[in-house]
Each structure stands twice: as structure tokens, then as C-alpha cells.
Amino acid sequence: DSGVTQTPKHLITATGQRVTLRCSPRSGDLSVYWYQQSLDQGLQFLIQYYNGEERAKGNILERFSAQQFPDLHSELNLSSLELGDSALYFCASSVDRAGTQETQYFGPGTRLLVL
Amino acid sequence: KNEVEQSPQNLTAQEGEFITINCSYSVGISALHWLQQHPGGGIVSLFMLSSGKKKHGRLIATINIQEKHSSLHITASHPRDSAVYICAGQFLDDKIIFGKGTRLHILP
Numbered sequence: 001d002s003g004v005t006q007t008p009k010h011l012i013t014a015t016g017q018r019v020t021l022r023c024s025p026r027s028g029d030l031s032v033y034w035y036q037q038s039l040d041q042g043l044q045f046l047i048q049y050y051n052g053e054e055r056a057k058g059n060i061l062e063r064f065s066a067q068q069f070p071d072l073h074s075e076l077n078l079s080s081l082e083l084g085d086s087a088l089y090f091c092a093s094s095v096d097r098a099g100t101q102e103t104q105y106f107g108p109g110t111r112l113l114v115l
Numbered sequence: 116k117n118e119v120e121q122s123p124q125n126l127t128a129q130e131g132e133f134i135t136i137n138c139s140y141s142v143g144i145s146a147l148h149w150l151q152q153h154p155g156g157g158i159v160s161l162f163m164l165s166s167g168k169k170k171h172g173r174l175i176a177t178i179n180i181q182e183k184h185s186s187l188h189i190t191a192s193h194p195r196d197s198a199v200y201i202c203a204g205q206f207l208d209d210k211i212i213f214g215k216g217t218r219l220h221i222l223p
Contacts, residue, residue: 042216043203048211055209056209056210057210106150106160
């Protein structure tokens with residue numbers, strides 16, 4: 001158990017819909033990372049938040065947005081869903097003291113299926 | 116352009132063999148991560164390196180900054196090591212690029 005929790009575990013929805021994925025980092029971790037893993041694209045970095053602020057952005061679509069709240073949990077919002085958004089979505093957290101990179105701890109993932 | 120290449124894509128070996136997985140990256144990084152993903156899908160972080168060498172049990176990870184290359188070694192491999200191993204470069208702009216992964220199968 002990494003200490004990172006993600007809800008829900010599974011999500012089935014229809015094209016055009018909007019969903020919210022939630023991530024609670026390990027206690028004390030300031031950074032949250034979001035990743036997408038699909039069969040054809042492999043693992044892709046979406047976005048990183050550090051202590052409530054966006055720190056780095058990867059291949060995140062404009063239809064997707066994220067935020068990190070004062071209690072450091074994070075949410076990834078996916079809207080106008082398409083079939084191709086079906087994937088495993090992971091979040092990870094790390095301490096990331098200022099100016100350093102630290103080991104990331106991964107949550108169990110949310111499996112999204114868009115029908 | 117930030118790129119990460121990993122080899123081999125697939126590797127089958129006998130129990131007890133010494134395993135090496137390679138990872139090369141295109142430009143400077145601040146950290147190189149090695150991850151393990153089991154068939155159930157869960158991801159475990161094995162190592163995070165910015166220089167030198169790290170060891171944990173039968174796993175060793177090395178990085179050569181000048182050659183932009185990292186290796187993951189498994190000594191005395193065991194069927195329970197069967198998994199997908201993924202390297203990821205965390206670049207100076209904080210973006211993270213993943214290799215395509217190495218599917219390792221250790222035969223008893």
C-alpha cells in the first residue's frame with residue numbers, strides 16, 4: 001500500500017459526459033502528479049501540482065483540467081469525453097522539497113471506460 | 116525535444132539469470148525513475164536517480180549523465196520479477212517522459 005488513494009476504482013460513462021477523479025496523496029507529500037495509461041499511447045504525464053499551484057504541464061487536453069485543494073488532495077476533471085479517453089488514470093505523490101526531485105508513490109489508478 | 120528510449124521491449128530469461136534493461140534519454144534530466152508494473156496494473160517506484168548507482172535487494176540502477184544512459188539490473192532473477200519495467204525521465208522543465216516499457220518474463 002503506497003499511501004496514495006484514488007477514487008473511484010472503476011468508472012463507466014458515455015461519450016460527451018464529464019467525470020471527476022479524486023486523489024489523496026500520502027501524508028506530508030506536497031506534489032501530486034496525474035498520468036494517463038492507454039493501450040496505444042502507454043504512460044503519459046498529464047500535469048503536476050505542488051502545494052496547490054500548477055508546476056508542470058504535459059500532454060493534457062484542453063477538455064481536461066485539474067486542481068489541488070488546500071488539504072492537498074487533487075481532482076482531475078475530464079469533460080466532453082470521447083471513446084479514446086478510455087484509459088487507466090494514475091496519480092502519484094511525492095514530498096518534493098523545494099528544488100529537489102523525490103521518489104513518487106503511485107495510487108492504484110482509476111479505470112475509465114467511455115462507451 | 117525530450118525523448119526516452121528503452122530496450123529491449125520484451126525479455127524472456129531463465130530463473131537465476133542476470134537481467135539488464137537499458138534506458139537512454141535525449142537531453143538533460145533532473146531525475147530518472149525506474150518503475151515496475153505488475154499484471155494487475157499497479158505501479159511501484161523502484162528507484163529515482165540523478166547520479167551514480169543505487170541498490171535495493173537484488174535490484175541495481177545506474178545512470179551515466181555524460182552518456183545520457185541508465186540501466187536497471189536484476190541479479191538472481193526469479194519468476195516473481197516478471198512484470199513490465201518502465202523508465203521515465205523527469206526533465207529540466209519538470210515534464211516527465213516515459214519509455215515504452217520492457218516486458219520481462221522469468222521462466223522457472
